[in-house]
Amino acid sequence: MSIEQRRADLIAATIEVIAESGCDGATTRTIAKRAGAPLAALHYSFSTKEDLFFSTFHSLVFDQIRAILHVRPNSGLGRASGHAIRQFLVWVTQNKSAARAQLELSLWIARHDSAAGQESYQSAIDLLTSILAPAMRSDDNPELLEPLAKIIIIAADGVVVHDAIVGDNLAIGVASDSLAESVELFVEANRLRR
Amino acid sequence: MSIEQRRADLIAATIEVIAESGCDGATTRTIAKRAGAPLAALHYSFSTKEDLFFSTFHSLVFDQIRAILHVRPNSGLGRASGHAIRQFLVWVTQNKSAARAQLELSLWIARHDSAAGQESYQSAIDLLTSILAPAMRSDDNPELLEPLAKIIIIAADGVVVHDAIVGDNLAIGVASDSLAESVELFVEANRLRR
Amino acid sequence: MSIEQRRADLIAATIEVIAESGCDGATTRTIAKRAGAPLAALHYSFSTKEDLFFSTFHSLVFDQIRAILHVRPNSGLGRASGHAIRQFLVWVTQNKSAARAQLELSLWIARHDSAAGQESYQSAIDLLTSILAPAMRSDDNPELLEPLAKIIIIAADGVVVHDAIVGDNLAIGVASDSLAESVELFVEANRLRR
Amino acid sequence: MSIEQRRADLIAATIEVIAESGCDGATTRTIAKRAGAPLAALHYSFSTKEDLFFSTFHSLVFDQIRAILHVRPNSGLGRASGHAIRQFLVWVTQNKSAARAQLELSLWIARHDSAAGQESYQSAIDLLTSILAPAMRSDDNPELLEPLAKIIIIAADGVVVHDAIVGDNLAIGVASDSLAESVELFVEANRLRR
DNA sequence: CATGAATGAGGATTCATTCAT
DNA sequence: GATGAATGAATCCTCATTCAT
Numbered sequence: 001m002s003i004e005q006r007r008a009d010l011i012a013a014t015i016e017v018i019a020e021s022g023c024d025g026a027t028t029r030t031i032a033k034r035a036g037a038p039l040a041a042l043h044y045s046f047s048t049k050e051d052l053f054f055s056t057f058h059s060l061v062f063d064q065i066r067a068i069l070h071v072r073p074n075s076g077l078g079r080a081s082g083h084a085i086r087q088f089l090v091w092v093t094q095n096k097s098a099a100r101a102q103l104e105l106s107l108w109i110a111r112h113d114s115a116a117g118q119e120s121y122q123s124a125i126d127l128l129t130s131i132l133a134p135a136m137r138s139d140d141n142p143e144l145l146e147p148l149a150k151i152i153i154i155a156a157d158g159v160v161v162h163d164a165i166v167g168d169n170l171a172i173g174v175a176s177d178s179l180a181e182s183v184e185l186f187v188e189a190n191r192l193r194r
Numbered sequence: 195m196s197i198e199q200r201r202a203d204l205i206a207a208t209i210e211v212i213a214e215s216g217c218d219g220a221t222t223r224t225i226a227k228r229a230g231a232p233l234a235a236l237h238y239s240f241s242t243k244e245d246l247f248f249s250t251f252h253s254l255v256f257d258q259i260r261a262i263l264h265v266r267p268n269s270g271l272g273r274a275s276g277h278a279i280r281q282f283l284v285w286v287t288q289n290k291s292a293a294r295a296q297l298e299l300s301l302w303i304a305r306h307d308s309a310a311g312q313e314s315y316q317s318a319i320d321l322l323t324s325i326l327a328p329a330m331r332s333d334d335n336p337e338l339l340e341p342l343a344k345i346i347i348i349a350a351d352g353v354v355v356h357d358a359i360v361g362d363n364l365a366i367g368v369a370s371d372s373l374a375e376s377v378e379l380f381v382e383a384n385r386l387r388r
Numbered sequence: 389m390s391i392e393q394r395r396a397d398l399i400a401a402t403i404e405v406i407a408e409s410g411c412d413g414a415t416t417r418t419i420a421k422r423a424g425a426p427l428a429a430l431h432y433s434f435s436t437k438e439d440l441f442f443s444t445f446h447s448l449v450f451d452q453i454r455a456i457l458h459v460r461p462n463s464g465l466g467r468a469s470g471h472a473i474r475q476f477l478v479w480v481t482q483n484k485s486a487a488r489a490q491l492e493l494s495l496w497i498a499r500h501d502s503a504a505g506q507e508s509y510q511s512a513i514d515l516l517t518s519i520l521a522p523a524m525r526s527d528d529n530p531e532l533l534e535p536l537a538k539i540i541i542i543a544a545d546g547v548v549v550h551d552a553i554v555g556d557n558l559a560i561g562v563a564s565d566s567l568a569e570s571v572e573l574f575v576e577a578n579r580l581r582r
Numbered sequence: 583m584s585i586e587q588r589r590a591d592l593i594a595a596t597i598e599v600i601a602e603s604g605c606d607g608a609t610t611r612t613i614a615k616r617a618g619a620p621l622a623a624l625h626y627s628f629s630t631k632e633d634l635f636f637s638t639f640h641s642l643v644f645d646q647i648r649a650i651l652h653v654r655p656n657s658g659l660g661r662a663s664g665h666a667i668r669q670f671l672v673w674v675t676q677n678k679s680a681a682r683a684q685l686e687l688s689l690w691i692a693r694h695d696s697a698a699g700q701e702s703y704q705s706a707i708d709l710l711t712s713i714l715a716p717a718m719r720s721d722d723n724p725e726l727l728e729p730l731a732k733i734i735i736i737a738a739d740g741v742v743v744h745d746a747i748v749g750d751n752l753a754i755g756v757a758s759d760s761l762a763e764s765v766e767l768f769v770e771a772n773r774l775r776r
Numbered sequence: 777c778a779t780g781a782a783t784g785a786g787g788a789t790t791c792a793t794t795c796a797t
Numbered sequence: 798g799a800t801g802a803a804t805g806a807a808t809c810c811t812c813a814t815t816c817a818t
Contacts (some may be wrong), residue, residue, distance in 0.1 A: 003777095022305060024218030028813060040779045040815090049813065103355065107298070110359045111216060121359045150356070150369035151376075158352030161297070162344070165304045165315045175344035178380060182345075185383055186376035197802075222788060234804045237789065410693060412606030416792060428794090428800045437792065491743070495686070498747045499604060509747045538744070538757035539764075546740030549685070550732070553692045553703045563732035566768060570733075573771055574764035585781075610809060622783045625810060 007045050009035040014056045019097035023108040057105040065127055067091035073134040078187030080135030081148045082180035088156045089176040093169050103160045125149045139192045155179055201239050203229040208250045213291035217302040251299040254292055259321055261285035267328045272381030274329030275342045276374035282350045283370040287363050297354045319343045333386045349373055395433050397423040402444045407485035411496040445493040448486055453515055455479035461522040466575030468523030469536045470568035476544045477564040481557050491548045513537045527580045543567055589627050591617045596638045601679035605690040639687040642680055647709055649673040655716045660769030662717030663730045664762035670738045671758040675751050685742045707731045721774045737761055
């Protein structure tokens with residue numbers, strides 16, 4: 001078995017276990033067993049539990065971003081933002097473990113290496129900004145870009161929390177939709193005047 | 195020292211420690227030391243760590259709800275919702291430990307007693323609904339009440355996550371404000387036609 | 389409530405609890421609750437858990453001895469010994485808690501104050517000897533008295549162990565009866581010749 | 583050091599410590615120290631203290647049974663039974679710790695898993711029966727087999743209790759001998775008539 | 777290279793006992 | 798006198814990590 005495969009297996013197992021038991025509840029033994037790997041293999045692939053968690057987090061962020069990657073150029077900032085919120089909702093409901101794990105890891109990282117957490121968060125915002133940018137039309141206000149990116153991420157995290165507790169896809173869908181509509185109206189209302 | 199005082203001290207210490215170290219990182223020893231109490235006193239006041247956490251959670255929920263309790267009657271559903279979002283933001287930025295602890299505890303409870311978590315969440319939504327209701331005017335759509343309550347709570351949780359990671363009051367303020375405005379517009383747009 | 393009554397209640401509770409949970413498993417809290425007494429009352433009536441256990445043991449020994457106290461004068465050493473074995477069996481099956489507690493306490497005392505244990509054991513043997521003595525006829529061998537007393541006590545303890553594990557009155561009855569008969573034959577066979 | 587050796591060391595230490603301090607008094611720390619093993623090694627070799635105790639018990643039963651295994655075929659049921667009692671006495675006086683530990687463990691198991699205790703006791707009786715059987719002669723009453731097995735075991739347990747408290751080999755020897763003789767006479771008296 | 781075996785540090789909890797009232 | 802409240806010490810157990818093979 002290649003070391004890359006082993007690392008991938010361990011990361012996949014970590015996501016599942018964290019989603020079930022939280023970061024501190026995710027013991028190395030449990031993760032190794034879930035991955036079908038001997039315990040020592042974990043420390044062979046990742047020097048440390050911390051290391052494993054960071055790697056898992058980066059892998060998740062990468063995934064999640066791909067989920068919101070698709071925005072039609074020139075479709076308008078409002079529509080694009082709403083679309084992102086709706087797309088993210090779909091991703092959450094279809095990747096519950098990943099979403100939950102990502103939330104838990106965010107909080108865990110904020111505790112263990114707050115600089116890394118901030119950096120990671122900022123780059124997510126930057127990426128989101130760069131994704132939304134092409135959707136802008138001439139009368140869209142560029143100053144809204146960053147607040148919108150933050151709103152989207154805030155909404156996303158809030159939805160994950162909601163899902164973690166309630167787990168009711170339908171209700172989240174309704175709220176999420178209203179939120180998307182709200183944001184669209186907000187952008188509409190802040191169109192630039194000629 | 196009265197036992198009520200002891201319990202209050204321990205709950206206060208629990209909030210601080212959970213905010214710093216998460217639920218699983220919050221060891222009984224640390225909590226007791228922070229409260230200036232001997233370790234055995236913790237198990238004398240609360241039969242179990244679990245018991246302490248549940249009590250802390252209830253205390254927090256009670257507090258938090260008082261923070262959003264004030265809505266002017268007949269002020270309009272949109273305005274009231276926006277107001278709630280802004281008020282909650284203020285509470286978060288002024289009670290960072292409490293906010294963080296409440297988030298961590300929500301996730302912890304969702305894991306340990308998912309029924310209790312859902313019940314608690316639902317009652318928060320119900321309460322929020324009952325707070326928003328008096329603000330409604332004749333042309334406000336009552337069907338928006340529950341989705342709005344959910345949006346507010348989702349936004350609140352998202353903001354706490356954001357704050358946990360970034361800790362930048364100003365940026366959250368801007369995003370939160372935009373969110374409040376978005377929601378106001380959303381309600382406005384869904385006014386009942388006569 | 390008189391202190392004597394309290395002591396008696398606590399001793400009764402101790403017997404029950406030790407029978408159920410062993411000596412080390414019998415916590416002061418459990419005993420106090422079983423006796424319907426506040427925890428501190430235990431340490432008020434008996435200076436120490438050790439003290440309580442010693443008192444309980446003495447109370448039990450006194451009881452148990454009364455159970456085998458009745459032997460008809462001049463009935464013959466063999467018959468008397470067999471009778472004692474049978475009587476003790478009845479006592480065990482009718483006072484399971486007491487029997488079990490007495491066994492547990494014997495072992496506990498042997499550990500904590502071996503001198504006291506030996507003394508207590510010896511006085512039980514002496515008493516039993518003095519009970520059997522009047523049953524002797526002219527051709528009974530007085531040198532058998534002490535071995536018989538020991539056999540009876542050994543059998544008694546063995547029966548309690550058996551009962552603790554198997555709890556099957558009938559089977560113990562059969563074995564016990566055979567044992568009684570064996571001992572009778574043994575004494576018969578060792579009659580003095582004229 | 584092999585894991586088998588570790589387990590054996592821990593079991594040996596457990597026997598000693600239980601003999602000295604009883605089952606509840608036998609703490610994992612004490613046992614580990616006595617075995618010259620780190621505390622964690624105990625939980626590495628045996629998942630649980632309970633597990634360790636069960637294993638120790640089985641090891642003891644196995645040992646003890648081997649001690650009484652030798653009975654001459656066709657030597658007569660009475661003689662064989664008496665021989666077993668005497669042999670067991672020798673084993674007890676030469677393996678005081680083992681004998682004591684086995685007694686304590688029997689009672690402990692009766693409390694913690696009464697089914698296991700009964701099963702274990704029954705299999706001891708069955709084994710003893712199967713050992714005594716070949717000694718039977720044509721005029722020995724086969725219905726005596728099981729009561730005799732029980733008597734032997736009852737006597738054995740009683741002797742262990744006696745030894746635990748008094749620790750006087752000589753006195754136990756005399757009583758035990760008389761008991762053996764009694765049983766021989768009992769079997770003799772119950773010979774089948776032709 | 778890969779892993780079974782081993783362990784030091786620290787976790788929650790329980791207990792007998794003591795005081796202040 | 799009698800007891801509710803309080804606690805230091807000790808218990809079993811788990812975990813991330815290391816190391817010899």
